[in-house]
Amino acid sequence: MLGKLDWSAIPFDQPIPLVAGAVVLVAILAVLIWVVVKGHLPYLWDEWITSVDHKRIGVMYILLASVMLLRGGSDAIMMRIQQAVAFQSQGYLPPEHYNQIFSAHGTIMIFFVAMPFVIGLMNLVVPLQLGVRDVAFPTLNSVGFWLTATGALLVNISLVVGEFARTGWLAFPPLSGLSYSPGVGVDYYAWSLQISGVGTLVAGINLVTTVLKLRTRGMNYLRMPMFCWTTLASNLLIVAAFPILTATLAMLLLDRYLGFHFFTNEAGGNVMMFMNLIWAWGHPEVYILVLPAFGIFSEVVSTFSGKALFGYRSMVLATMAICVVSFMVWLHHFFTMGAGPDVNAIFGIASMIIAIPTGVKIYNWLFTMYGGRIRFATPMLWSVGFMVTFIIGGLTGVLVAVPPADFMLHNSMFLVAHFHNVIIGGVLFGAFAGFEYWFPKAFGFRLDERWGKAAFWFTFTGFYVTFMPLYIAGMLGMTRRLQHYDVAAWRPWMIVAAIGMAVLSIGVICQIMQLVVSIRNREALRDRTGDPWDGRSLEWATSSPPPVFNFAFHPDVRGEDAYWDMKTRAQQQSFEHDVPEYQDIEMPRNSPTGFICAFFASIMGFALIWHIWWMVILGGLGAFATFVVFAWRDHDEYVIPAEEVARIDRVNLEERRSLVSMAGAV
Amino acid sequence: MSMTAAVGHAHADPHHIGVVIEHPGPASKRIVTAYGFWVFLLSDIVMFSCFFAAYAVLSGQTAGGPSGAEIFEQRNVAIETVCLLLSSFTCGMASIAADVRNRFWFYLGMAVTCVLGVIFLVIEFREFADLVARGYGPSRSAFLTSFFSLVGCHGLHVSAGVLWLLTMMAQVFAKGFRADVLRRMMCFALFWHALDIIWVGVFSVVYLLGGAP
Ligand code: HEM
Numbered sequence: 001m002l003g004k005l006d007w008s009a010i011p012f013d014q015p016i017p018l019v020a021g022a023v024v025l026v027a028i029l030a031v032l033i034w035v036v037v038k039g040h041l042p043y044l045w046d047e048w049i050t051s052v053d054h055k056r057i058g059v060m061y062i063l064l065a066s067v068m069l070l071r072g073g074s075d076a077i078m079m080r081i082q083q084a085v086a087f088q089s090q091g092y093l094p095p096e097h098y099n100q101i102f103s104a105h106g107t108i109m110i111f112f113v114a115m116p117f118v119i120g121l122m123n124l125v126v127p128l129q130l131g132v133r134d135v136a137f138p139t140l141n142s143v144g145f146w147l148t149a150t151g152a153l154l155v156n157i158s159l160v161v162g163e164f165a166r167t168g169w170l171a172f173p174p175l176s177g178l179s180y181s182p183g184v185g186v187d188y189y190a191w192s193l194q195i196s197g198v199g200t201l202v203a204g205i206n207l208v209t210t211v212l213k214l215r216t217r218g219m220n221y222l223r224m225p226m227f228c229w230t231t232l233a234s235n236l237l238i239v240a241a242f243p244i245l246t247a248t249l250a251m252l253l254l255d256r257y258l259g260f261h262f263f264t265n266e267a268g269g270n271v272m273m274f275m276n277l278i279w280a281w282g283h284p285e286v287y288i289l290v291l292p293a294f295g296i297f298s299e300v301v302s303t304f305s306g307k308a309l310f311g312y313r314s315m316v317l318a319t320m321a322i323c324v325v326s327f328m329v330w331l332h333h334f335f336t337m338g339a340g341p342d343v344n345a346i347f348g349i350a351s352m353i354i355a356i357p358t359g360v361k362i363y364n365w366l367f368t369m370y371g372g373r374i375r376f377a378t379p380m381l382w383s384v385g386f387m388v389t390f391i392i393g394g395l396t397g398v399l400v401a402v403p404p405a406d407f408m409l410h411n412s413m414f415l416v417a418h419f420h421n422v423i424i425g426g427v428l429f430g431a432f433a434g435f436e437y438w439f440p441k442a443f444g445f446r447l448d449e450r451w452g453k454a455a456f457w458f459t460f461t462g463f464y465v466t467f468m469p470l471y472i473a474g475m476l477g478m479t480r481r482l483q484h485y486d487v488a489a490w491r492p493w494m495i496v497a498a499i500g501m502a503v504l505s506i507g508v509i510c511q512i513m514q515l516v517v518s519i520r521n522r523e524a525l526r527d528r529t530g531d532p533w534d535g536r537s538l539e540w541a542t543s544s545p546p547p548v549f550n551f552a553f554h555p556d557v558r559g560e561d562a563y564w565d566m567k568t569r570a571q572q573q574s575f576e577h578d579v580p581e582y583q584d585i586e587m588p589r590n591s592p593t594g595f596i597c598a599f600f601a602s603i604m605g606f607a608l609i610w611h612i613w614w615m616v617i618l619g620g621l622g623a624f625a626t627f628v629v630f631a632w633r634d635h636d637e638y639v640i641p642a643e644e645v646a647r648i649d650r651v652n653l654e655e656r657r658s659l660v661s662m663a664g665a666v
Numbered sequence: 667m668s669m670t671a672a673v674g675h676a677h678a679d680p681h682h683i684g685v686v687i688e689h690p691g692p693a694s695k696r697i698v699t700a701y702g703f704w705v706f707l708l709s710d711i712v713m714f715s716c717f718f719a720a721y722a723v724l725s726g727q728t729a730g731g732p733s734g735a736e737i738f739e740q741r742n743v744a745i746e747t748v749c750l751l752l753s754s755f756t757c758g759m760a761s762i763a764a765d766v767r768n769r770f771w772f773y774l775g776m777a778v779t780c781v782l783g784v785i786f787l788v789i790e791f792r793e794f795a796d797l798v799a800r801g802y803g804p805s806r807s808a809f810l811t812s813f814f815s816l817v818g819c820h821g822l823h824v825s826a827g828v829l830w831l832l833t834m835m836a837q838v839f840a841k842g843f844r845a846d847v848l849r850r851m852m853c854f855a856l857f858w859h860a861l862d863i864i865w866v867g868v869f870s871v872v873y874l875l876g877g878a879p
């Protein structure tokens with residue numbers, strides 16, 4: 001009846017996950033009760049859960065990522081403490097528990113923090129930058145988000161019901177095969193990624209179509225803001241790479257569930273095929289994450305330097321070059337596994353080639369800053385911090401891309417330092433920069449600068465104190481994923497790293513404080529003009545927060561830096577806007593399709609993990625029925641009448657006029 | 667670029683001296699839908715190529731079990747292929763009928779497509795069942811694993827297509843040729859033709875190359 005599920009699945013003998021799970025459960029219940037008692041449920045349902053507005057969906061993605069960042073961060077703290085104390089002792093974590101923690105940490109950070117964060121920012125910003133009303137497929141967008149949330153939910157359920165994989169974040173067979181991992185851990189891993197992977201693919205298709213087919217009048221390709229370009233590149237990579245992940249996980253699951261022999265040791269299965277497939281997805285994946293961050297830095301650096309981006313066209317070219325080359329280097333992840341010197345050399349050289357377009361980008365940012373009037377607001381701090389940090393990460397990347405060096409450094413702490421260097425210093429700093437930069441656009445008020453700067457400095461310092469020692473430990477021969485060790489020379493570095501982790505955590509607390517303080521002072525921080533940073537691209541041309549329809553008219557773009565251009569022209573012509581002819585606007589209706597679909601997907605995923613077959617069928621039928629019902633509905637749009645559009649838009653125009661005349665007077 | 671430069675170039679893109687083709691604005695819904703679906707199909711083809719690659723890697727790994735030449739029945743495969751190619755034709759007829767709003771030809775075209783698709787599925791299912799009965803199921807060897815997965819993945823797509831096809835017929839019955847129904851019909855047709863193309867790949871790589879003694 002309940003498949004493999006019984007009381008032994010709940011780890012009554014392990015206090016840590018049980019207590020953590022209980023705390024989370026109580027917190028969720030408390031929030032739910034508060035929401036229901038206060039009567040916020042209808043609001044949440046109507047305005048957020050069923051919303052198909054790209055801005056709302058973007059915000060929900062970012063919220064999901066932030067919550068999961070705290071979860072993944074607690075795992076990180078536990079690991080750092082373990083390695084600091086586990087010198088010639090067992091530490092406080094039993095080995096199988098430690099293995100689950102590092103696997104969950106990696107999985108969560110990549111799939112449920114970094115991915116939703118960048119997808120959320122792209123969702124929020126790209127339609128605004130393109131001057132359009134929504135993404136190409138609004139309802140599908142909501143489905144994508146909720147499926148991602150389903151994946152996150154399943155990973156968190158594994159904390160209390162059953163276990164998580166002990167195989168690392170990529171679950172290499174044969175370790176992840178049935179003979180070495182008979183429990184449900186790998187199934188949790190695979191099904192949650194399978195389900196959220198569908199969500200990611202949907203988001204990718206949506207954004208590619210949006211950028212290529214929905215641009216406002218005059219927005220030629222070479223007038224698109226840089227962030228739109230990197231979004232395009234990143235989502236092209238999603239569309240091309242995520243199906244590989246889907247296929248690979250499907251093969252692994254077939255091996256586990258039906259006794260297939262893709263990656264087994266017996267009957268001719270081939271483990272190296274898994275390596276090739278997973279890294280053919282995995283290497284592009286790191287660029288899926290970092291390219292949008294590059295786009296954010298381009299926007300931030302040019303806005304806060306008060307200059308157009310230096311070398312716009314070379315930036316576009318570099319972005320697309322990275323997009324292509326990132327598909328041709330995957331083998332550098334297993335140089336040591338016997339492909340032979342010729343193959344290794346080719347892939348080593350290909351890997352190093354990526355450093356060239358990346359270098360082009362760094363120089364372009366530097367030249368953009370050169371001679372500009374730089375304002376060191378928080379987003380700019382994150383950007384400059386990124387440039388310094390990412391150069392170190394990129395250099396160590398080139399180092400491990402040299403096959404002989406990699407034979408020494410592969411699977412060592414050095415590697416751990418490298419990829420945290422690029423992922424935290426690149427992706428996460430970028431996400432934070434984007435968060436600070438676009439927050440006023442999303443919510444209509446700015447974030448507190450003092451707490452923001454404190455958050456930056458603590459995070460920045462904490463990052464260096466945590467990860468530089470890992471480079472050294474790696475060179476001293478420490479391998480990754482050690483539950484305990486006996487080499488005295490590593491010990492000091494592990495302690496320093498643990499201290500760094502504490503500093504990093506203060507940074508996180510500052511960021512939370514920043515939110516709390518800013519929400520409390522939101523009246524003082526209100527952004528009335530819609531353009532708090534003196535921005536250059538179209539998202540600043542509408543009010544903060546923008547109306548559902550974003551723009552009353554599709555803006556007419558005449559060159560790069562569309563909004564900057566409009567502002568300068570308006571100053572010269574003293575804004576002699578002839579009163580425009582407002583028209584009715586059709587917008588897509590809210591729909592619970594995404595939420596219901598994810599509900600059934602959660603049931604199905606859970607049932608698949610525990611082999612509860614009747615429930616699998618139930619979930620599948622439910623999901624199918626949801627789609628048929630959705631396909632059957634008659635009215636999928638509603639009309640905002642012209643008078644309403646006019647009323648909303650006039651307020652915005654008034655504010656803006658006073659802004660421009662003020663700027664003109666200065 | 668300084669502010670004055672931006673103003674100076676306000677009316678002509680600095681990079682396109684000469685004729686500037688201005689982007690006309692957002693594309694129509696029909697184009698956007700078709701475009702997005704194309705992108706999806708490309709990603710689906712990427713997924714198939716992984717299974718093709720796995721087949722290429724594993725096709726020699728028979729682990730003492732049968733090889734392709736010993737188990738493939740060319741006659742069955744030929745019938746399957748004919749069914750699928752014909753169904754692509756009838757699906758095209760149904761699309762045209764939908765475009766000119768002719769219900770009779772639409773239903774006829776879709777019905778024939780459906781029948782051909784089901785025949786294809788039945789033949790494939792019998793082939794699979796027969797192999798399993800003889801002890802040559804997917805867990806017999808890595809070769810059979812990759813064979814069942816590649817062909818089965820295509821079969822699953824065809825099954826989903828048949829389900830979608832029936833939903834389409836019901837939708838036209840209930841709603842008529844409304845714009846959104848027509849857009850869906852266009853996506854369905856793209857899907858069905860793409861499955862045809864993938865089958866040509868399966869046919870050549872699995873049955874022709876693998877079936878040769
Ligand atoms: C100049 C650019 C880069 C080069 C040449 C490079 C090179 C490499 C190489 C050769 C490895 C494998 C080392 C080994 O397993 O022994 C590696 C691992 C890794 N890199 Fe990079 N990298 C670069 C940029 C990046 C970026 C931008 C990111 C992320 C945004 C990234 C994330 C990772 C991750 C996550 C791993 C570890 C995967 C694992 O084994 O778990 N890298 N890199």
Ligand SMILES: [Cu+2]
Nearest residue numbers: 283330332333
């Ligand atoms: Cu790589």
